[in-house]
Amino acid sequence: MPDAERLPPGQLIADRYRVDAVVGRGAMGVVYAGEHVRVGRRVAIKVLTRAWSNDATVRQRFEAEARAASAAGHPNVIQVFDVGELPDQRLYLVMEFIDGSDLYTLLKAAPSVSLVRACRLIRDAAFGVRAAHAQGVIHRDLKLENVMVQTLPEGEAVKVLDFGIAAGVIEKRATLVGMTLGTPEYMAPEQVDGAPPTVRFDIYALGVMLFELLTRRLPIADENPLKLMALKGHVPAARVIELRPEVPAALDQLVADCLEIDPSRRPASCDAFIERLTQVLAALESEPAPAPTTTTLIGRPSGPPRPSRATRPYVELRSAGSEPAVLPVPATRPGRSRGVLLWVGAGLAVLGVVGVVLVLYGRPSHDATIADATPIEPQPVEPPAQTDPAAHDRAKPEPEPEPEPVPVSVQSPVQSPPEEPEPSPPTNVQAPHDTPRCEQQRTRALDGRRTHDWQRVLSATQQRECWASARERKKLETQAYMELGRFEDCLRTGKHLNDTEATKWVTLCSKRLAG
Incomplete structure (x- = not known):
């Protein structure tokens, strides 16, 4: 002002x-x-x-x-x-x-929001939204900044405000035809397309708010509001449980249902949303209170910081007859690193080889047991100096005065010179793709995909030694080339990938080259 x-x-x-x-x-x-x-x-x-x-x-x-x-x-x-x-x-x-703060300010100030508190805050907000729906009023601009929290002796009081673009109370709607109203991060996909307002606009926004309180990030984010709104109709939202594993399955599913692209698959009303959230709350409150701890979220927030209400209160765009500024591409959500599993698998393989050798070819000396034996170190076994069986029997070592741990020897049961055993795989050698540097490169690539930083993805995937799966690396490269408009590279990298998404990207790149 x-x-x-x-x-x-x-x-x-x-x-x-x-x-x-x-x-x-x-x-x-x-x-x-x-x-x-x-x-x-x-x-x-x-x-x-x-x-x-x-x-x-x-x-x-x-x-x-x-x-x-x-x-x-x-x-x-x-x-x-x-x-x-x-x-x-x-x-x-x-x-x-209201002598308090909005939910966005509360979220920024707290290291994390407990599951129970997040559910209570959003349920109270849903009570207010339900009351508005009962009067035929759809808010259309629900977001963390539009919900105030006041601390009272009896607990926290929640207030929904800013009905400035509410639908249902304006009798003459002609001036709003073809307009897209709302804050992009919280807008439902059909709201982006200028569909007539329904209660499912607000259900979607409640889902975004609950997701953000639980994970400190948005389910879909992009610094470009046009691209963000285009992505909403094609890219499935992230799942809460991927970022906060302790979230109950029922709560994760409720949020996922609210964020469905198809509005018919969302909860049909605030009553349905509140009923399910109340059941989740009852289960959470019946559990013993956990010891105070700091919740660690998996991964980093995707996308740039969300603009505040001061810089983007809502978007008002002429959408009729216009095309999205970008062509949205479905994105998959990355799985967890396989580094730990590879280490466990290598260790089990080593133990299996040693066990087979012990069972088939050798037994511990009568002077030592398995418990006090020293670690086995593979050594070539010298052939016996005599081939006479009797001489061989007389070649037994004399016992030591004080037994010491001795290595378990492996001797062939036949009289011919034994073959040299193959050495066991070394247990202290790290696979190239499991080094901390490579783990960091893979994380950079996945973070780059989440934030649509495709140059970052390409930079990370060029470190080929860091990828155990060439298919996974090439799939990321194919998507990055497509997003950057490098269509020939997209075709070259992805044409032999047996993957549904990669096939779609290659087809799109082919069409772009032909056009």
Whole structure:
């Protein structure tokens, strides 16, 4: 907001609201703390900029916000007391003052959010959204910044606010046809396409909010809002359990259902969402409280930091007849590293070889047992100096005065000179692809795919010695070449891969070259 539009502390609005300090700021306006001077009540005063106030559609939505919040009349929905216009024709809204923080600020301040707390916060928000749905109001812009939390003696109080682009309370909808409204990170795929508003818009957003509280990242992220919105209709969302393994299967499935691309596969209503989340909460609360610990999330947050409400309150794009700026490509989610499994497998192989040798060809000396024997070191066995069986029997070693651990020798049961045994595989040699450097390169490649940093993917996959699976490496390279427009390299790398996704990318690259 320009300095010329800032309200000075102490200014009276409508002869009853005294303006105090700024408590929030966004692209559309500023929120001030204030006081109703006649009754002594603290209030929040939301004032739009002059530019937004002069927009007829925005004026209509702003007035609708007051009606939507009032229609809900629920303790989990912000109370709106008044709406009006300043002398310079800027719009203002007077709401209850919440002495707390929004969920996004809470998430940034906490190292992690417990499962129980995350479920409680989102369930309380869903109570407020359900009340709005009961009045025919669809929020359409649910996000962590639009949910406030206040700490009270009896617990945390949750309030849903910012119904400024709510649907269902505006009678004349013609001005909104062909418009995409909402915050891209939280918008449902069909919302991106300009579909008529349904309750499943808000169900999808609740799923994104719960995912973010549990994992500290978004299920789908990209710094380009156009590309992000295009990806939503084609790329399946990540699963919570992949990033936080202790999450119950029922909770992971609920979030996944909310984030379904097909809206018909999401929970049909807030009632259905709340019922399932309540069951998850009951199971979590019945478990013994774990010892205090810091939750470690697998992997790093995908994509760039999500823009704040101050820089991107919502997207409003003419979508009718336009094409996505990018061609979305389905992406698979990487599995865990196989390094540990390879080490375990190598160790078991060594033990198996030693065991077979002991059973078939040798037994420990009567002076030692397996328990106190020294480690076996493969050595060539010299042929006996005499071939006479009797002489061979007289060649037994004399016992030592004090028994010491002796190595177990291997001797052929036949009289012919024994063959030299093959040495056991060394146990201290590390496979090239299991070095820390290679593990880091594979992680860089997978992180690059999640963040759509395709040059980073190519840089990591060029370290060929770091990949046990050439197929996995070539699949990553094929996708990176396709995304970067290097279609000939895409064809060369992926044409022999027996993989469904790689085949699609190669087909696309072929079409692009032909076109």
